[in-house]
Amino acid sequence: MFKNEYLAKVYAEVSKRNPGENEFLQAVREVLESLESVVEKRPEIEKNGILERIVEPERFIQFRVAWVDDNGNVQVNRGFRCQFNSAIGPYKGGLRLHPSVCASVVKFLGFEQIFKNSLTGLPMGGGKGGSDFDPKGKSDGEIMRFCQSFMTELEKHIGQFTDVPAGDIGVGGREIGYMYGQYKRLRNEVTGVLTGKGLSYGGSLARTEATGYGLCYFTQEMLSCMKQDSFKGKTVVISGSGNVAIFATEKATQLGAKVVALSDSTGYIYDANGINLDIVKDIKLAKRARISEYVKAVPTAEYHDGCSGIWTIKCDIALPCATQNEIDEASAKALVANGVMAVAEGANMPSTPEAVEVFLNAGVLFGPAKAANAGGVATSGLEMSQNSLRLSWSFEEVDERLQNIMIGIFHNAFNASKECNKEGNLVVGANVAGFTKVCDAMLAQGIAY
Numbered sequence: 001m002f003k004n005e006y007l008a009k010v011y012a013e014v015s016k017r018n019p020g021e022n023e024f025l026q027a028v029r030e031v032l033e034s035l036e037s038v039v040e041k042r043p044e045i046e047k048n049g050i051l052e053r054i055v056e057p058e059r060f061i062q063f064r065v066a067w068v069d070d071n072g073n074v075q076v077n078r079g080f081r082c083q084f085n086s087a088i089g090p091y092k093g094g095l096r097l098h099p100s101v102c103a104s105v106v107k108f109l110g111f112e113q114i115f116k117n118s119l120t121g122l123p124m125g126g127g128k129g130g131s132d133f134d135p136k137g138k139s140d141g142e143i144m145r146f147c148q149s150f151m152t153e154l155e156k157h158i159g160q161f162t163d164v165p166a167g168d169i170g171v172g173g174r175e176i177g178y179m180y181g182q183y184k185r186l187r188n189e190v191t192g193v194l195t196g197k198g199l200s201y202g203g204s205l206a207r208t209e210a211t212g213y214g215l216c217y218f219t220q221e222m223l224s225c226m227k228q229d230s231f232k233g234k235t236v237v238i239s240g241s242g243n244v245a246i247f248a249t250e251k252a253t254q255l256g257a258k259v260v261a262l263s264d265s266t267g268y269i270y271d272a273n274g275i276n277l278d279i280v281k282d283i284k285l286a287k288r289a290r291i292s293e294y295v296k297a298v299p300t301a302e303y304h305d306g307c308s309g310i311w312t313i314k315c316d317i318a319l320p321c322a323t324q325n326e327i328d329e330a331s332a333k334a335l336v337a338n339g340v341m342a343v344a345e346g347a348n349m350p351s352t353p354e355a356v357e358v359f360l361n362a363g364v365l366f367g368p369a370k371a372a373n374a375g376g377v378a379t380s381g382l383e384m385s386q387n388s389l390r391l392s393w394s395f396e397e398v399d400e401r402l403q404n405i406m407i408g409i410f411h412n413a414f415n416a417s418k419e420c421n422k423e424g425n426l427v428v429g430a431n432v433a434g435f436t437k438v439c440d441a442m443l444a445q446g447i448a449y
């Protein structure tokens with residue numbers, strides 16, 4: 001728990017004010033636990049109520065999203081946008097469409113986004129949004145009508161200098177296109193108000209690949225600096241089979257690893273020969289079908305029902321890229337027992353606190369989400385830059401900037417871990433490095449918000 005009284009007081013207050021919001025409290029607790037040496041060194045943090053302010057969203061918007069399904073029935077969903085912190089730039093963060101989306105999930109994601117965006121080195125504040133709408137099984141027309149209705153309200157709260165949403169679970173190029181079209185119709189202006197746009201209307205090359213590629217660039221640097229090693233010849237297990245998982249698989253394979261497993265929310269596939277990514281892209285991106293289809297195309301591969309079994313597969317590197325709390329203590333122990341050397345988080349908060357403890361105690365290299373998966377939002381920042389410049393950079397140019405950003409994030413977090421006398425603990429390092437810039441900006445800007 002908290003040895004420091006100020007941290008204990010702030011956490012007790014957050015728990016009281018946000019009852020039952022378990023994901024949000026989990027994310028807050030991890031950050032506060034990392035800040036002990038910082039608050040002890042810098043009394044101005046307590047004096048200026050920085051922590052009390054940083055755990056309270058600047059604005060939290062909840063709204064009704066009504067739309068008509070293909071049978072003519074009216075459907076009602078709940079939409080959210082949490083504008084958490086704008087100290088270093090406009091609110092920035094994705095939109096998630098999944099039945100589990102609620103205030104707690106949006107606030108945990110928005111809170112993490114503050115520190116992640118700070119780590120990118122780009123001027124972006126933290127925000128997140130989404131809806132409990134379930135895109136599974138919906139027709140294209142239903143997706144479009146939902147996205148249009150969602151944007152009809154969201155439009156009032158966002159803008160290129162205010163808040164710039166993007167994709168997350170259930171929101172990819174198709175959904176961003178429908179939302180962007182509706183924003184433009186309502187405002188009669190063409191601005192980079194969303195990122196992850198299509199390449200024909202202001203999107204950035206390499207944004208689609210960026211989170212998965214960035215995760216591998218971060219992991220490669222972590223392996224190189226902390227173990228003088230690399231992806232080459234390693235066996236890798238990746239959970240999920242969406243945007244992040246697919247492009248992490250692509251880059252890990254390019255870097256010489258063999259990815260042997262992927263999953264979705266129904267089950268996982270194991271292919272000892274290495275996943276054939278063209279088949280996965282056809283199933284998941286072109287057909288929007290289930291990962292179980294893979295064994296029809298590759299009969300030597302195995303399919304297993306259930307998600308957590310994927311962590312019992314022997315591997316050198318594990319990259320969780322599906323969702324929060326997907327690796328619990330038992331799964332972490334199974335990975336360690338099988339000799340995992342590195343875990344890096346593509347998803348947001350995929351490891352429970354107990355799982356993180358298992359990895360750190362076992363000396364496993366551990367890349368926390370807000371550092372390891374920052375490549376997506378970093379490239380969104382590069383998309384905003386290109387939109388402002390009215391220019392498009394080449395794939396190679398964006399990819400090179402992404403690589404440099406990910407390498408920079410690793411070193412920033414690693415150096416901060418050393419300064420806190422926790423060398424190699426990148427959870428502490430990423431939280432402290434991300435926090436410091438936001439804290440300095442809040443101190444400079446006074447207390448009236």
Ligand code: NDP
Pocket residue numbers: 098167168169170171172211240241242243244245263264265266307321322323324346347348373374376377
């Ligand atoms: P996608 O919607 O493209 O893919 C999500 C994948 O995760 C699917 O395979 C999905 O399976 C699986 N999944 C989702 N929810 C669950 C669940 N409750 N249990 C098990 N599996 C689940 O999303 P992304 O790839 O974009 O996002 C994956 C993770 O990466 C999320 O945590 C997201 O916040 C994070 N992230 C995304 C970024 C981006 O740029 N897109 C940037 C940084 C982080 P199914 O199809 O069965 O639902």
Ligand code: 2IT
Pocket residue numbers: 092093094095116164165166167168195348373374376377378380
């Ligand atoms: O979690 C994340 O960083 C994202 N979903 C990407 C956010 C963005 O604005 O690109």
